[in-house]
Amino acid sequence: MRKILSLALGLAAGAALAGAGALPASAAEKLKAAWVYIGPVGDFGWSYQHDQGRKAVEAAFGDKVETSYVESVPEGPDAERVIEQLARAGNKIIFTTSFGYMEPTLKVAKRHPKVFFEHATGYKRDKNMATYNAKFHEGRYILGQIAAKMSKTGTIGYIASFPIPEVISGINAMMLGAQSVNPDMKVKIVWVNSWFDPAKEADAAKALIDQGVDIIAQHTDSPAAMQVAEARGVKAFGQSSDMIKFGPNAQLTSIVDNWAPYYVERVKEAMDGSWKSTDTWAGLKEGEVHMADYTNMPDDVKKLAQETEAKIKSGALNPFQGPVVKQDGTVVAKAGEAVADKDILSMNWYVKGIDDKVPGQ
Amino acid sequence: MLDTVMIGAVLASVVAAATTLLIASLGELVAERAGTLNLGVEGMMIIGAAVGYATAYSSGSLLLGTLAAVLAGMALSLVFATLTIWLAANQVASGLATTILGLGLAGLIGASFVGTRLDAAPALDIPGLSDLPILGKVAFGQDAFVYASVALLALVTWGLARTRIGLILRAVGESHAAAHALGHPVRKIRTLAVMFGGACAGLAGAHLSLAYTPFWASDMTAGRGWIALALVVFSAWKPLWLLAGAYLFGAVSILQLHVQGFGLGIPSQLLSSLPYLATVAALVLISAMKRGQGAPASLGVPFVPDR
Numbered sequence: 001m002r003k004i005l006s007l008a009l010g011l012a013a014g015a016a017l018a019g020a021g022a023l024p025a026s027a028a029e030k031l032k033a034a035w036v037y038i039g040p041v042g043d044f045g046w047s048y049q050h051d052q053g054r055k056a057v058e059a060a061f062g063d064k065v066e067t068s069y070v071e072s073v074p075e076g077p078d079a080e081r082v083i084e085q086l087a088r089a090g091n092k093i094i095f096t097t098s099f100g101y102m103e104p105t106l107k108v109a110k111r112h113p114k115v116f117f118e119h120a121t122g123y124k125r126d127k128n129m130a131t132y133n134a135k136f137h138e139g140r141y142i143l144g145q146i147a148a149k150m151s152k153t154g155t156i157g158y159i160a161s162f163p164i165p166e167v168i169s170g171i172n173a174m175m176l177g178a179q180s181v182n183p184d185m186k187v188k189i190v191w192v193n194s195w196f197d198p199a200k201e202a203d204a205a206k207a208l209i210d211q212g213v214d215i216i217a218q219h220t221d222s223p224a225a226m227q228v229a230e231a232r233g234v235k236a237f238g239q240s241s242d243m244i245k246f247g248p249n250a251q252l253t254s255i256v257d258n259w260a261p262y263y264v265e266r267v268k269e270a271m272d273g274s275w276k277s278t279d280t281w282a283g284l285k286e287g288e289v290h291m292a293d294y295t296n297m298p299d300d301v302k303k304l305a306q307e308t309e310a311k312i313k314s315g316a317l318n319p320f321q322g323p324v325v326k327q328d329g330t331v332v333a334k335a336g337e338a339v340a341d342k343d344i345l346s347m348n349w350y351v352k353g354i355d356d357k358v359p360g361q
Numbered sequence: 362m363l364d365t366v367m368i369g370a371v372l373a374s375v376v377a378a379a380t381t382l383l384i385a386s387l388g389e390l391v392a393e394r395a396g397t398l399n400l401g402v403e404g405m406m407i408i409g410a411a412v413g414y415a416t417a418y419s420s421g422s423l424l425l426g427t428l429a430a431v432l433a434g435m436a437l438s439l440v441f442a443t444l445t446i447w448l449a450a451n452q453v454a455s456g457l458a459t460t461i462l463g464l465g466l467a468g469l470i471g472a473s474f475v476g477t478r479l480d481a482a483p484a485l486d487i488p489g490l491s492d493l494p495i496l497g498k499v500a501f502g503q504d505a506f507v508y509a510s511v512a513l514l515a516l517v518t519w520g521l522a523r524t525r526i527g528l529i530l531r532a533v534g535e536s537h538a539a540a541h542a543l544g545h546p547v548r549k550i551r552t553l554a555v556m557f558g559g560a561c562a563g564l565a566g567a568h569l570s571l572a573y574t575p576f577w578a579s580d581m582t583a584g585r586g587w588i589a590l591a592l593v594v595f596s597a598w599k600p601l602w603l604l605a606g607a608y609l610f611g612a613v614s615i616l617q618l619h620v621q622g623f624g625l626g627i628p629s630q631l632l633s634s635l636p637y638l639a640t641v642a643a644l645v646l647i648s649a650m651k652r653g654q655g656a657p658a659s660l661g662v663p664f665v666p667d668r
Contacts, residue, residue: 150647189624190621197584207618357626
C-alpha cells in the first residue's frame with residue numbers, strides 16, 4: 001500500500017512536471033533526486049541509514065533540491081517499473097540501494113541517457129550509471145580485536161544473514177582481527193537466512209549465549225540481539241545504526257553506515273555538471289564506515305581500538321594483510337601482500353581458525 | 362554440551378517463540394470455525410505491534426499498550442468483517458487487502474517511534490514454583506503473554522466444544538443456511554468471531570513489540586501471521602492440535618539455531634527450512650489419521666440472508 005501510494009504520488013509529480021512549462025525558471029532549476037529502498041525506512045537498519053543520507057542531502061542543499069523515495073521495492077521486474085517511473089518523473093539523479101537492483105537500473109539507465117544513476121553494492125556500470133559500496137570489513141577487523149580482548153570464554157557469537165561474499169568477508173575480517181590479539185579465538189556462527197526478522201535474531205542471540213558465548217556480533221539489521229545481550233549481561237556489537245540505546249551496558253561499539261558524505265558529494269556533482277560514472281568503495285577513511293563510540297570497555301582496549309582505527313584510516317593497516325590462509329591451508333595472501341579487492345568482493349571461504357563450513361559449500 | 366540450566370533456557374526460548382503463533386492462530390481458528398477465512402492475520406498482528414508499542418511508549422504502561430493492541434487488531438478486523446460479511450465481498454481478496462493495509466498503516470503509525478526502546482514486559486515468577494529445577498522457569502517464570510496464551514487455549518477449547526455459543530458458532534460455520542433457518546443471526550456471529558480473531562492477532566503483535574523484542578520496526582512480524590494461518594489449516598481446526606503445531610514449530614526453530622551453534626556442518630539453509638518441514642509433516646500426518654475432520658463446510662462462502 002505504501003508503495004502504491006508513493007507510486008501514485010510519483011505519477012502525480014510527473015504530471016505536475018509535464019504541465020510545468022509555464023512555471024517560473026527558479027522552480028525548474030531545482031534538482032530532483034530519488035532513492036529506491038529494499039526495506040521500509042523504519043527498519044532502523046540498512047534502508048533507514050540510506051534515508052538518513054537522503055535527509056542529509058536535503059539539509060545540505062535546502063530548496064535547491066527536491067528529494068523523494070520509494071521504499072520496500074522488491075528486487076526484480078517491480079524495481080524496473082519503479083526506477084522507470086522515477087526517471088520519467090524528472091529526477092536528475094537516482095540512487096538504487098540494493099544489489100538486486102543492478103540489472104533493472106542498468107536497463108533504465110540505457111533508456112534515459114541524461115539521467116544519472118547510482119547503484120549500491122553492484123559491479124555493472126555505464127556512461128550514466130555509477131556504483132558505490134562501503135568497506136564494512138574494515139570495521140569488523142576492529143570488532144575482532146575488541147572481542148578477543150574482552151571475551152572471557154574465548155568464543156564470539158556471530159549472527160549472520162545470508163552466505164554471500166559481503167557477509168563472509170565480514171566474518172573473516174573479524175576473525176583476522178581477533179587472531180591478531182589471541183590466535184586461539186573461536187567463533188560460533190548462526191545463520192538466520194533473513195536480513196530482517198527481529199524475533200529470529202533475538203532467538204539466535206539467546207541460543208548463542210546459552211551455548212557459552214559472551215560477545216555477540218551481528219550482520220543482520222535489527223537491534224533485537226543487542227537487547228538480548230543487555231538483558232543477559234553479555235557484550236555485543238551493533239550494526240548499521242548506533243544501537244547504544246538498546247544496550248547501554250552491552251554495546252562495545254557499532255559499525256554505522258554513513259552514506260551522507262557520498263550522497264551530498266554526488267548530488268553536488270549532478271548540480272554543477274561534473275558528475276562522472278565512477279566506482280567508489282569507501283571505508284573508514286572517507287567516513288562512509290563510521291565506528292560508534294567505544295563504550296563498556298577498559299581504557300587499554302579502547303586505546304587499541306582507536307589505534308587500529310587510525311591505522312586503517314591512514315592506510316598503515318589493511319585488514320586483509322597477509323598472511324591470510326584458508327581453512328584447508330591454502331595461502332591466499334603471503335606475508336607482505338594483501339588479499340586483492342576482487343577476491344574480497346567474491347569471498348566464499350573461511351580463514352583458518354573458524355571451525356565451521358560456509359553453508360552450501 | 363548440555364546441562365539442566367541450558368535445557369531450561371532452551372525450553373524457555375521455545376515457549377516464547379511458540380506463544381506468538383499460538384495466540385494469533387487461536388483467534389484465526391475461531392474466525393474460521395464460524396466460516397470466515399481472514400487472510401489479514403499478518404496485517405492485524407503488525408497493527409497490534411505498532412499501536413501497542415506506540416501506546417506503551419507514550420503512556421509508560423505496558424497494560425495500556427496491550428489493550429490498545431487488542432483494540433487495534435479488532436478495529437482492523439472490523440474493516441474485513443464489513444467487507445466480507447456485510448457486503449459479501451470475496452474473502453481471500455479482502456483478507457489480502459487487510460494485510461497490505463495493516464502493514465502500511467503500521468509503518469505510518471510507528472514512523473516516529475523508530476529507534477526508541479522499551480523495557481520488556483517482566484517475567485512473572487510464581488513464588489515457589491519458578492524455583493523448581495529445569496521446568497520451574499519454563500512453566501512458571503514467563504511473562505504475562507505466555508499465561509494469557511494458555512488461558513486463551515483453555516477458553517477456546519472449552520468454549521467451542523462445551524458451550525451453547527460454541528455450538529451455534531460451529532453450526533454457522535458448517536451450514537450458514539441451516540443456522541439462519543433456525544433463527545441464528547449468522548452475520549452477527551461471524552462478525553464477533555472475526556473480531557475475536559482480530560483481538561488475538563493484535564495481542565500476538567503486542568507480544569512481539571512489548572515482550573519478545575521490545576522496540577518498533579516496520580515489518581517486524583516478518584511473516585508470522587502467515588505461519589499462524591497455516592497452522593490453523595494443518596491442525597484440522599482443532600485447538601489442541603494447534604497447540605502441538607505451534608510448539609513443534611517453536612521447538613524446531615530454536616533447536617536448529619543451536620545445531621548451527623554447535624558447528625556440525627549441516628547447511629544452514631536446510632536447517633532454516635526445518636521448522637516448516639517438520640510442522641507440515643507432523644500436522645499432515647495428524648489430519649490424515651483423523652477421517653472426516655475437514656474444513657468447516659461453509660468456510661470462505663459469503664452469506665446473503667435472503668438468498
